Amino acid sequence: MQIPAELVQKYNRPGPRYTSYPPAPHFRAGFSPKQVVALLQADNQRPDPEPLSLYVHLPFCHTLCYYCGCHMIVTHRPEKIARYLDYLTREIALVSQWVAPGRPVVQLHWGGGTPTYLSPDQIVALMKALRQHFDFAPDAEIGIEADPRRLTRAHLEAAREAGFNRISFGVQDLDPAVQQAINRVQPYEQVATVTRWARELGFESISYDLIYGLPYQHLTQFERTIRQVIALGPDRISLFSYAHVPWKKKHQRLIREEWLPRPAEKLQLFLRAVELLTTEGGYRYIGMDHFARPDDPLSRALDEGTLQRNFQGYSTHGGTELYAFGISAISQLRHAYVQNVLKLSEYYAALDNGQVPVGKGYVLTPEDQLRRYVIMSLMCHFRLSIPEVEQRFGIDFERHFADALAQLREMEDDGLVACTTQSISVTETGRFFVRNVAMAFDAYLSTTADRPLYSQTV
Ligand SMILES: C[S@@+](CC[C@H](N)C(=O)[O-])C[C@H]1O[C@@H](n2cnc3c(N)ncnc32)[C@H](O)[C@@H]1O
Ligand code: SF4
Structure with a gap:
């Protein structure tokens, strides 16, 4: 390859x-x-x-x-x-x-x-x-x-x-x-x-x-x-x-x-x-x-x-x-993430008090749940069924994700994805760029200037 x-x-x-x-x-x-x-x-x-x-x-x-x-x-x-x-x-x-x-x-x-x-x-x-x-x-x-x-x-x-x-x-x-x-x-x-x-x-x-x-x-x-x-x-x-x-x-x-x-x-x-x-x-x-x-x-x-x-x-x-157990470990609950404290001293103090050693967390909004579903489907199955998403979340996919679909067009020209009205498929070559495909559906990237937080693909 x-x-x-x-x-x-x-x-x-x-x-x-x-x-x-x-x-x-x-x-x-x-x-x-x-x-x-x-x-x-x-x-x-x-x-x-x-x-x-x-x-x-x-x-x-x-x-x-x-x-x-x-x-x-x-x-x-x-x-x-x-x-x-x-x-x-x-x-x-x-x-x-x-x-x-x-x-x-x-x-x-x-x-x-x-x-x-x-x-x-x-x-x-x-x-x-x-x-x-x-x-x-x-x-x-x-x-x-x-x-x-x-x-x-x-x-x-x-x-x-x-x-x-x-x-x-x-x-x-x-x-x-x-x-x-x-x-x-x-x-x-x-x-x-x-x-x-x-x-x-x-x-x-x-x-x-x-x-x-x-x-x-x-x-x-x-x-x-x-x-x-x-x-x-x-x-x-x-x-x-x-x-x-x-x-x-x-x-x-x-x-x-x-x-x-x-x-x-x-x-x-x-x-x-x-x-x-x-x-x-x-x-x-x-x-x-x-x-x-x-x-x-x-x-x-x-x-x-x-x-x-x-x-x-x-x-x-x-x-x-x-x-997940231990310092810094992240649990994934049904609609939330919970990260444990990072320091041993804080970890021990919480448990000495009989409490879960939580440091940070996040509860997903319905919009987050929708986008998580789309992103994880693309990352895992490299294919997304549009009618299935519409049915599951009660949305009009094309209207809801007009911006994302526009971003995918260039990736389609480059042979990374194939889009129809029914599905989005990541191609064999596109699998190497799947996080770029997913990024099109990430609501947090476009609203924050936090890209330097992440590493590059290569
Ligand atoms: C927890 S370590 C694996 C177990 C054991 N500690 C070891 O090093 O053999 C997890 C893996 O993360 C990768 N890793 C660690 N630091 C990295 C970095 N700065 N960039 C990319 N990969 C990294 C390494 O390949 C490492 O094997
Ligand atoms: S220092 Fe990092 S890479 Fe090295 S053994 Fe420990 S965890 Fe593994």
Whole structure:
């Protein structure tokens, strides 16, 4: 698969990734714990609440990767991690009391930071707490993010024992010079070993995170990284664009600007990686940085129009409601988003008072709900049925979205979308630009000057 470079240049502008709509910068402070409880109760008192997804944020890491944009804390103090796990368990117990009995959990994800920085025993104990308070569906997708460095086979055995069936490894780049510059040295052999262990232990899906645009990345070396990745054969690959935001993440100043590839070089890295993954690698591009093998359930869900999307990216499972635990974690309720506080001290203080540790939140208006439906349909199914939207929301689509449809015309000329009176379809090439398509329906972009809040596509 080849994407025309001029299209990437043309559409490469800052925009949200639409893991939520409205995007997180629009969440508001001043949400009270009482309000959160009322929302949770209302959602769970519906006659037939849909299955649930869960997310657990484990922020701790052993060392700092200079590029890191995640909400993480570097620590070498085991008691700090033990204390957090204690409070996390309290939060899980607190929230679970409002969940409708028997409501099944179909998806659970542990992200970070580095969830595998926990000891094998801590992994098993935390999962036990989750299972005590929630009912897991037998075929639930249970995933963990793992850092290949310092990962032992005992960690992976513990994760399997706890019921994890998918794992994603932070790989980023396999070139020694790049690894030095980002303070993350993990030789190819180490990645190969943990991948082999994960296979032997029966993880159903193994995924790699890669980043392009890192310091000292050059085309030839990056090609080698991609070919090494193809040889190791993960089921899925996330290919992220390096977001360099030193004004927000101060430690990124440790990466000097002159070490970074220039925009044109970064674009070449991206285009070449896509080409290699989809030709030599045989991967399919799913959407928004995600690649999967053709026989992977994600590929099948793409064909069947059943892909889902939430804060963890694309999945085959997972309803739209997600309860998230730990600092900074974002829950997606039926008509609201709730983000936990960012600081450990605030998190502990709230839970000591027996309150949910809410920091920010947002309740969707009916107009937000409509636009969220349109945007998520485009992001997940790459197709929107206009009569279905009209029926569901009681609107005249063409009148309601006249501005958006006008914006889509240029994308139609560029071959990114196909519009009829009945539907909007995102083309195969258009899937690379799906966030530009979605942006046409985002009411917040046109009313605020907040585009620099977001990173560019490439
Ligand atoms: C929480 S980490 C994954 C687990 C573990 N901490 C690790 O690094 O191996 C999530 C992923 O986000 C990506 N990431 C982190 N900072 C980024 C940035 N500034 N730009 C793009 N991707 C980034 C990396 O690919 C990383 O693997
Ligand atoms: S990339 Fe992963 S291991 Fe590195 S600092 Fe960020 S969260 Fe921690």
